[in-house]
Amino acid sequence: MVLKVVQCEANVRPNVRLSTYKEPITTKKITIKEVAAHAGVSYQTVSKVLNRQMQVSKETEQRILNAVRELGYRPNQIARNMRANRSHMIGYSWVPTAPNQANHILDQFLSSMVLEAEAAGYHLLPFPFREGERLVAAYRELIDTGRVDGFVLSSVNYNDPRITFLLERKFPFVAFGRSNPEVDCPYVDIDGADGLCQAMRHLISNGHKQIAAIAWPEDSRVGNDRIRGYFESMLEHKLDIRSGWIERGEGTFEFGREAASRLFRLPAPERPTAIVALNDTQAIGALHAAREHGLEVGRDIAVIGFDDAPMSQYLLPPITTVRQPIREAGRKCVEILVALMKGDQPQEQQVLLQPELIVRTSA
Amino acid sequence: MVLKVVQCEANVRPNVRLSTYKEPITTKKITIKEVAAHAGVSYQTVSKVLNRQMQVSKETEQRILNAVRELGYRPNQIARNMRANRSHMIGYSWVPTAPNQANHILDQFLSSMVLEAEAAGYHLLPFPFREGERLVAAYRELIDTGRVDGFVLSSVNYNDPRITFLLERKFPFVAFGRSNPEVDCPYVDIDGADGLCQAMRHLISNGHKQIAAIAWPEDSRVGNDRIRGYFESMLEHKLDIRSGWIERGEGTFEFGREAASRLFRLPAPERPTAIVALNDTQAIGALHAAREHGLEVGRDIAVIGFDDAPMSQYLLPPITTVRQPIREAGRKCVEILVALMKGDQPQEQQVLLQPELIVRTSA
Numbered sequence: 003m004v005l006k007v008v009q010c011e012a013n014v015r016p017n018v019r020l021s022t023y024k025e026p027i028t029t030k031k032i033t034i035k036e037v038a039a040h041a042g043v044s045y046q047t048v049s050k051v052l053n054r055q056m057q058v059s060k061e062t063e064q065r066i067l068n069a070v071r072e073l074g075y076r077p078n079q080i081a082r083n084m085r086a087n088r089s090h091m092i093g094y095s096w097v098p099t100a101p102n103q104a105n106h107i108l109d110q111f112l113s114s115m116v117l118e119a120e121a122a123g124y125h126l127l128p129f130p131f132r133e134g135e136r137l138v139a140a141y142r143e144l145i146d147t148g149r150v151d152g153f154v155l156s157s158v159n160y161n162d163p164r165i166t167f168l169l170e171r172k173f174p175f176v177a178f179g180r181s182n183p184e185v186d187c188p189y190v191d192i193d194g195a196d197g198l199c200q201a202m203r204h205l206i207s208n209g210h211k212q213i214a215a216i217a218w219p220e221d222s223r224v225g226n227d228r229i230r231g232y233f234e235s236m237l238e239h240k241l242d243i244r245s246g247w248i249e250r251g252e253g254t255f256e257f258g259r260e261a262a263s264r265l266f267r268l269p270a271p272e273r274p275t276a277i278v279a280l281n282d283t284q285a286i287g288a289l290h291a292a293r294e295h296g297l298e299v300g301r302d303i304a305v306i307g308f309d310d311a312p313m314s315q316y317l318l319p320p321i322t323t324v325r326q327p328i329r330e331a332g333r334k335c336v337e338i339l340v341a342l343m344k345g346d347q348p349q350e351q352q353v354l355l356q357p358e359l360i361v362r363t364s365a
Numbered sequence: 366m367v368l369k370v371v372q373c374e375a376n377v378r379p380n381v382r383l384s385t386y387k388e389p390i391t392t393k394k395i396t397i398k399e400v401a402a403h404a405g406v407s408y409q410t411v412s413k414v415l416n417r418q419m420q421v422s423k424e425t426e427q428r429i430l431n432a433v434r435e436l437g438y439r440p441n442q443i444a445r446n447m448r449a450n451r452s453h454m455i456g457y458s459w460v461p462t463a464p465n466q467a468n469h470i471l472d473q474f475l476s477s478m479v480l481e482a483e484a485a486g487y488h489l490l491p492f493p494f495r496e497g498e499r500l501v502a503a504y505r506e507l508i509d510t511g512r513v514d515g516f517v518l519s520s521v522n523y524n525d526p527r528i529t530f531l532l533e534r535k536f537p538f539v540a541f542g543r544s545n546p547e548v549d550c551p552y553v554d555i556d557g558a559d560g561l562c563q564a565m566r567h568l569i570s571n572g573h574k575q576i577a578a579i580a581w582p583e584d585s586r587v588g589n590d591r592i593r594g595y596f597e598s599m600l601e602h603k604l605d606i607r608s609g610w611i612e613r614g615e616g617t618f619e620f621g622r623e624a625a626s627r628l629f630r631l632p633a634p635e636r637p638t639a640i641v642a643l644n645d646t647q648a649i650g651a652l653h654a655a656r657e658h659g660l661e662v663g664r665d666i667a668v669i670g671f672d673d674a675p676m677s678q679y680l681l682p683p684i685t686t687v688r689q690p691i692r693e694a695g696r697k698c699v700e701i702l703v704a705l706m707k708g709d710q711p712q713e714q715q716v717l718l719q720p721e722l723i724v725r726t727s728a
Contacts, residue, residue, distance in 0.1 A: 098472060113493070146439035312467035
């Protein structure tokens with residue numbers, strides 16, 4: 003059956019009328035003077051009553067509040083912040099991902115922070131992440147121009163100059179991620195070591211003894227946290243670690259593929275039966291290497307990733323991986339920061355969240 | 366060779382000292398009164414000179430500017446905005462992606478807007494996307510409280526009540542994506558029809574005549590724009606379109622898989638030799654369906670996606686897809702909006718950007 007189409011035009015929808023939108027539209031901004039005229043008082047009185055700087059009779063107050071409601075008057079938030087010497091803004095900056103790479107967490111992290119902040123009367127102010135000497139300058143500029151009341155730091159690593167600066171400046175911030183162990187500052191982090199321990203327990207309980215790791219360079223704080231779970235698990239289960247089993251390199255597809263290829267070329271008795279990778283991108287590289295070596299992942303070799311990148315569920319085979327509670331981390335960062343900005347003592351200032359192993363067919 | 370490790374501790378780095386950070390740290394904020402005392406003038410003079418509201422002798426001006434520089438004084442940006450009745454903020458809201466799905470564009474779109482805005486003296490203010498009746502309220506609230514000077518709209522569709530509201534309110538905005546064809550408003554969009562035309566040209570030049578499409582529901586403006594390229598190409602090349610070749614449903618992996626399965630079950634003479642999908646997630650579903658039907662993608666059946674999701678390059682086979690110029694779109698949105706907020710006439714207010722076909726092995 004052949005359909006002769008003019009369907010091409012189906013999408014033009016000439017009869018669609020704009021807007022089923024019914025709400026009355028205020029086309030101009032109501033001023034305090036209009037409220038005053040409506041309530042029959044001076045605008046100074048309206049201002050003072052709304053700012054609780056003056057007591058008037060119950061009746062007058064009611065008249066003013068009615069006028070505010072009826073006219074839809076909203077006091078200017080910037081003016082209010084100005085008087086309170088507050089911006090009610092939270093600065094946030096992140097390292098942009100390379101164009102052909104995915105940022106698996108930004109949407110969830112940002113959405114949860116934006117929601118939590120709004121509920122507390124704050125907004126986020128994202129600003130560009132600068133490398134090197136200009137890194138700290140961007141933070142100082144925002145403080146000195148009064149644009150933010152606090153920061154959430156991302157991409158925290160060892161010797162983070164932002165942390166030194168903000169601690170000395172006594173300016174409120176929360177780090178998403180830990181820095182050096184001796185640094186005492188508010189943070190929210192995800193327990194990467196625990197994530198690897200969960201992955202290792204899963205492998206070991208399935209009989210694996212020869213387990214290799216595709217890790218990150220030694221100057222990565224996050225990488226070192228995760229790989230610690232590998233070492234601790236191997237030692238705890240009294241399994242030997244061959245030096246050739248620890249591959250360290252970038253968290254890329256290419257490195258994952260090369261590293262796994264080297265592991266597959268080890269002489270049979272030394273060859274690992276399972277691989278843990280510190281992110282899904284490396285794990286996907288290992289999947290490709292396995293195919294190139296004629297190995298079926300999930301049967302001949304087990305592979306576990308980290309991140310639960312959304313695509314991991316659609317790969318063949320779907321990847322067993324570690325999922326991070328990103329939304330909870332975003333919420334917690336803002337919750338602690340809001341307390342700090344208000345000068346309160348947060349209930350807990352250092353929060354370590356537990357990730358969760360998602361078992362699929364790659365291991 | 367077995368390595369007896371104590372490597373477990375390699376990451377603790379007890380000797381790492383915090384901070385190689387050398388820049389002098391200003392621990393307190395400099396006030397205008399301190400600048401005045403340092404320069405030997407009244408603070409009113411400093412204020413008026415810095416705001417160009419008063420002329421003083423060259424020598425006094427120099428003394429004030431020296432004091433500003435030496436002490437590191439920065440005028441409060443909020444106070445300046447307040448005087449100018451400007452927030453220098455751009456409101457932006459997006460539909461958060463479902464937890465197990467990827468947002469392929471947020472990082473690039475947001476990063477490019479944040480950079481472009483900063484260069485023009487603006488910051489972004491992200492706020493939660495509300496559904497239904499509360500959608501417009503969030504925009505009104507930000508205008509009425511003076512928090513933003515303009516908006517970039519995402520997830521624009523037919524009959525978008527935000528557009529009606531902002532046009533009536535005469536408040537500056539740029540839509541990322543078009544609404545109904547009859548709506549005349551500033552927008553930046555990516556030419557989805559052109560993307561599909563490029564995909565179709567590639568297939569047709571490779572000899573394909575029986576081409577099916579996995580499309581989106583008819584109420585999707587973006588979906589209708591993209592699928593138009595399919596219809597136009599088929600008609601232009603005088604190829605018949607069988608009714609069973611147009612599958613419409615959600616842009617999900619599951620729908621992509623089901624739709625492709627139906628296509629593969631068509632009787633041999635009616636079976637398509639190629640499939641175009643409106644996003645990579647549907648295309649990945651089609652890849653899985655092909656495998657289930659014993660078809661090798663790239664040899665027995667061609668599949669093209671749309672989006673160039675970062676993972677698409679790592680699939681087996683890597684997906685041929687349409688890449689969108691997201692960074693350019695972000696830059697353009699802010700460029701046009703900044704002109705509108707300043708009351709200038711932007712050079713062009715309606716921009717359609719061309720996507721690019723990325724040929725890999727799936728087609």
